[in-house]
Amino acid sequence: MGLFGSKKEGGILDVIRCDQSDYLIWKWSPSGEPSKKMNAIRYGSRLRVKEGEVAVFVYDKEGGMDFIEGFKDEVLKTANFPVLSSIVGSAFGGASPFQAEVFFINRAGTIRLPFFVKKISLSEQWQQRLFVPATVKGAITFNISDYRAFISKYQMAGYSMDDLSLQIRDMVERYVKSAVTNAPYQLGIPVVQIERGIDQISEAVQAKLRDPLAEDFAVNLRRVDISDISLDTESEGYQALMNQGLAQADILEKQFAATGEATSRNILDQQQIGAENLAESLRINREETQRRQRLATESDFLTAHQIDVQGEVARTAAESLGELGGGMGGGDGLNPAGMMAGMMLGGAVGGHMAGMMGGMMQGLGQPGLGQQNLGPQGLGPQNFGAQPGMGQQPGMGQQPPVPPVPPAVQYFVAVNGAQSGPFTPEQLRQMIANRQVTAATYVWKQGMAGWAAASSLPELADAFGSVPPPPPAPPAL
Known part of the structure; x- marks a missing residue:
């Protein structure tokens, strides 16, 4: 214009x-x-x-x-x-x-006044002994919003727009020089990258210029546009700052590489440990499942095996009946006493053998039961008695049936939103010790209304008190 x-x-x-x-x-x-x-x-x-x-x-x-x-x-x-x-x-x-x-x-017009600021010396906050010469180019745009105030300010007698522009330019250059010089300190921008802050510097100059231009020259500042901040790349200060920056960048790059390598190793180690723990847990779970299935099959055939044992004992007693009768009666005739003794002996031995087999099978399913079915003397008299179908007399002791194996408690675990399991209490405690299950992990078992935190189950609460805290992170290299 x-x-x-x-x-x-x-x-x-x-x-x-x-x-x-x-x-x-x-x-x-x-x-x-x-x-x-x-x-x-x-x-x-x-x-x-x-x-x-x-x-x-x-x-x-x-x-x-x-x-x-x-x-x-x-x-x-x-x-x-x-x-x-x-x-x-x-x-x-x-x-x-x-x-x-x-x-x-x-009244609607504007004036664009260019400016060019030379001899600006820039320095870093951490290195104030090195200076880089700089020049700044730009322009301001202003208008007259209150023409009566403008006329009253200058009275228009001998008015010259050139004189006004010269006075405004001097003020603009002073504020621009101050803003650019302080930019590395106030904005935290490196000197060699000062042009990254052109927008912030323009806004800072505009904020400082608006009131002085209105008060001193009765004009309205519309905008400040800094178009270029040129550094003297051949100066000694610029070369020194660039060399220092390259050295620091090389050090940081090596540190980042070392940190990244250590982090990668740590991640791989954690993944390997997790995979090994998971494989071990799956192996234990598989063996326990097979053991439970084998015990269930043996329990199903326990009654038939008991009958076979009793029948074998009865046959053995019958074969020995004649010999026993001969020894007691001394003749070839029928000996009722010997027959009765043989029957009682066969029934007692068969019942004892069946009870012992049942106790052994139950002991396999429930560790710690030992030989509770054998009596204090091994084959004690309390284990002898008549068996069903053997003609026992009223009042004689009868062998009780073998109690069924109680169902094992099984837990399911929620891992990353997916159901995993079932796990036995021993497996779950091992997973807690390995930190695969935490106090906040959700678990469920038969009889629970819904999923709940593992630490809220009474039978698991003590397991978390014995888990040591996580080991400290390895020191950074």
Whole structure:
């Protein structure tokens, strides 16, 4: 945008108007040439002010001013110019020329004022002995929002837009130099990467400039644009900072590589330990399942095996019956006493053998039962008795049936949202010791209404108290 326009037409009786399309403040001249002098304007000339413009008549007498806001298109009359009426009326009765300067102000226009700041020395916060020369390029954009305050500030007598631009530029360069110099400290940006902070620096300069420009120059700052911050890459300070930065980057790269390698090893070790623990748990679970299935099969055939043992004992007793009878009776006839003794002996021995087999099978299913079915003397008299079908007499002891093996308690575990199991109490305690199951892990068993934390089960609560805390992390390399 040009600061001044030019008017090719002019005269004593003329049309006073602004034909410029891109301006902020424009001074009208009858000759069309820029001038700081008063112009002779004849009463009766025509004034045209477009929408968005303000025409300011500045008179040399008593510093009076008339403001005419657009849109206006009319002949100069004293009725429309309060100050002019007193001047013209007192001079020549309202018919002679009068002296005035006419300024047109574009209320919607803006001025873009470029700046170039040299001889800026930048240094790092941690290395203030090394300086890097820099230059800054940019521009500010401003307008006149309050034209009455602007006119009152400058009175427009001998006004020059060039003088105003020079004064504003000096202030802008001072604030830009301060903001760029402090950027490495305030924004934490390395000097060699200072252009990363162009946006932040522009915003900081704009915030600092707005009020001083309004107070000192009566203009409204629209924006500050820093387009380039150039460093002297051939300077000694720049080369030294670059070498230090490369050395630090190399050290950090090696540290990151070492840390990454240690982390990878730790992850692989943890995965291997987890895989081994899982394989061991699956092996134990498989063996326990096979053992339970084998015990269940043997328990199903226990009754049939008991009958076979009793029958074998009965046959053996029958074969020995004759010999026993011969020894007791001394003849070849029937010996009732020997027969009764043989039957009682066969029944007792068969019952004892069956009970012993049942106790052995039950002992396999329930560790710790030992030989509780054998009596204090091994084959004690309390284990002898008549068996069903052997003709026992009322009052004689009868062998009770073998109690069924109680069902084993089985637990299911929720791992990563998926159900795993079943596990025996021993397996679950081993998993707690290996930290595969924590106090917060959800478990379930038959009879529970829903899943619950492992630590909330009374039979498992003591298992968590015996688990040592996690080992400390290995020291960083």
